[in-house]
Amino acid sequence: MSAAVTPRHARHTPGLLRSIYLPRTADALAFAMSTYGIPLLVLATTRSAALTGLAFALEWIPRLAAFGWAGSIVDRRGASVVFHLASLGRALVLAASAVLLRLHPSGTVASVTVMALAAITGVLTEFSYIAVETAGAAAGRRAGRRAHRVQAVLLGIDQTATLAGPTLAAVLLLAGLPPMLAAITVLSLLAALLALRTPPSPIAPARTPKGQTGVGLLTGWRTIRSLPALGWLVTGLTLSNLATGLLQAAGPVIVVKHFGQSTTDVGLVWSAAAGATLLSVTLCRFAIDRLGQWPVGAACAVIASLATLAAAQAPDYLSYLVLVAVLMAAEGGMTVVLRTLRSLVIPPEKFGSTLSATILILLLPFPVAGVLTALTPPDALGHVITACALLQGLGLALAFTRLRTDPALRT
Incomplete structure (x- = not known):
C-alpha cells in the first residue's frame, strides 16, 4: 500500500502512552460522565422525568445516526484530526451551555439548553470515539502478535471510565451544575490537546480517494x-x-x-x-x-x-x-x-x-x-x-x- 493512499491513522508511530492511552482515558471519562451525567443535569434543571428520558434518547439516537458519517470522515481525514476537532467542539459546547445555565438557571432557555446539549454532545462523542478507536486499532496492527495486549489495555480504560464516570458526575452535580460541566469540559479539552501530540504524517493527502474509502x-x-x-x-x-x-x-x-x-x-x-x-x-x-x-x-x-x-x-x-x-x-x-x-x-x-x-x-x-x-x-x-x-x-x-x-x- 503506497503512502499516497494510506490514511493518517495507519502511519502514526509515537509511544502508546501519550498517543493512545492518555487521550483514550480523557475521552472515555468525558464520554461516561456526559452519557450518564447529562440526563441527571436535565432532571436537576427541568424536574421532569419525561424530559430526562427524552434527553437520554437524544444522546443515543443521533449517535446511531452519526455512525456512517463518523467512520467515513475518520477514513478520509485521519483519526487524530477528527479526534481533536470533536473533543474541542464538545468542550466549546459544554462551556457555552455552562454560561447559558448560569444566566438562565431555570425556565424555557434552561430546558432548551440542556436538551440541545444532550443531542450535540452525543454526536460529537460518537465522532471522538470512532476516531480514538481507529487510532487504537492502528496501534494494535503495529503490535502484531501482541495486538491483544493493546486492546486489553484500551478495554480496561473504557471499563474503568464506565465504573468511575457516572459516580463522579453524580458527586459533582451535588455541588451544582457548573462543577460537573466544568469537569467534562476540562476532560474534553485535555483529550483535544493530547490528540495534537500525535504528530501528523509528513506525507498526508487532504483526503483519501473515494474509491479507497467508500461511503460509510x-x-x-x-x-x-x-x-x-x-x-x-x-x-x-x-x-x-x-x-x-x-x-x-x-x-x-x-x-x-x-x-x-x-x-x-x-x-x-x-x-x-x-x-x-x-x-x-x-x-x-x-x-x-x-x-x-x-x-x-x-x-x-x-x-x-x-x-x-x-x-x-x-x-x-x-x-x-x-x-x-x-x-x-x-x-x-x-x-x-x-x-x-x-x-x-x-x-x-x-x-x-x-x-x-x-x-x-x-x-x-x-x-x-x-x-x-x-x-x-x-x-x-x-x-x-x-x-x-x-x-x-x-x-x-x-x-x-x-x-x-x-x-x-x-x-
Missing part, C-alpha cells in the same frame, strides 16, 4: 462480508448482546419487583459487573499470551452462555448479581478477541467505516431488548431470558466452530 456504512458492511472471521464473530456477539441487553433492560424489574431489592441494588449489579470485566480483561491478556485467541474466546463464549442461562433461574439477588458479573466478565474476554481480530484483519483504509458498521450491528439488539422487556409481563421475563440464552449459546457455538481453523484467530 455500506463500505463497512461490504468489508465485514468479505472477512468471514470478522463476520462470524460479529454475528455471535450480536446474538449474545441480545441476552445481555435483555438483562440490562429487565434488570430494574427483576431486582426491584422479583427480588424485592432497592433501586440502589440495581446499580450495584452493574458496578460489580464492571469490576469483574476489568479483572477478566487483565486475565485474558495473559491467557491469550499462553493459549492463543481462539481457546480463550471459545471458553468465554461457553461461560457467557451458561451464566445467562443460570441468571434466568437465579433464586435470589446475590446469586443473580454474581451470575451477571460472570456473564459480563466473559463478554469482556470475547470483546478483547473481537477488538484484536478487528485491528488485524480490517484494511486500514476502510477501518473507520467498518468499525462504525460493526458497532452499529452490535448495538442493534439493545433497543430490541428494550421492546421485549416492555412487551413481556414481569412474571414471564425469566422464560424470555432463557430463550435468549439458548439463542446466545447457539450463535456463539456456530461462530467459534466456524472460527476454529481460521488463521485470523489461530495466529
Whole structure:
C-alpha cells in the first residue's frame, strides 16, 4: 500500500502512552460522565422525568445516526484530526451551555439548553470515539502478535471510565451544575490537546480517494462480508448482546419487583459487573499470551452462555448479581478477541467505516431488548431470558466452530 493512499491513522508511530492511552482515558471519562451525567443535569434543571428520558434518547439516537458519517470522515481525514476537532467542539459546547445555565438557571432557555446539549454532545462523542478507536486499532496492527495486549489495555480504560464516570458526575452535580460541566469540559479539552501530540504524517493527502474509502456504512458492511472471521464473530456477539441487553433492560424489574431489592441494588449489579470485566480483561491478556485467541474466546463464549442461562433461574439477588458479573466478565474476554481480530484483519483504509458498521450491528439488539422487556409481563421475563440464552449459546457455538481453523484467530 503506497503512502499516497494510506490514511493518517495507519502511519502514526509515537509511544502508546501519550498517543493512545492518555487521550483514550480523557475521552472515555468525558464520554461516561456526559452519557450518564447529562440526563441527571436535565432532571436537576427541568424536574421532569419525561424530559430526562427524552434527553437520554437524544444522546443515543443521533449517535446511531452519526455512525456512517463518523467512520467515513475518520477514513478520509485521519483519526487524530477528527479526534481533536470533536473533543474541542464538545468542550466549546459544554462551556457555552455552562454560561447559558448560569444566566438562565431555570425556565424555557434552561430546558432548551440542556436538551440541545444532550443531542450535540452525543454526536460529537460518537465522532471522538470512532476516531480514538481507529487510532487504537492502528496501534494494535503495529503490535502484531501482541495486538491483544493493546486492546486489553484500551478495554480496561473504557471499563474503568464506565465504573468511575457516572459516580463522579453524580458527586459533582451535588455541588451544582457548573462543577460537573466544568469537569467534562476540562476532560474534553485535555483529550483535544493530547490528540495534537500525535504528530501528523509528513506525507498526508487532504483526503483519501473515494474509491479507497467508500461511503460509510455500506463500505463497512461490504468489508465485514468479505472477512468471514470478522463476520462470524460479529454475528455471535450480536446474538449474545441480545441476552445481555435483555438483562440490562429487565434488570430494574427483576431486582426491584422479583427480588424485592432497592433501586440502589440495581446499580450495584452493574458496578460489580464492571469490576469483574476489568479483572477478566487483565486475565485474558495473559491467557491469550499462553493459549492463543481462539481457546480463550471459545471458553468465554461457553461461560457467557451458561451464566445467562443460570441468571434466568437465579433464586435470589446475590446469586443473580454474581451470575451477571460472570456473564459480563466473559463478554469482556470475547470483546478483547473481537477488538484484536478487528485491528488485524480490517484494511486500514476502510477501518473507520467498518468499525462504525460493526458497532452499529452490535448495538442493534439493545433497543430490541428494550421492546421485549416492555412487551413481556414481569412474571414471564425469566422464560424470555432463557430463550435468549439458548439463542446466545447457539450463535456463539456456530461462530467459534466456524472460527476454529481460521488463521485470523489461530495466529
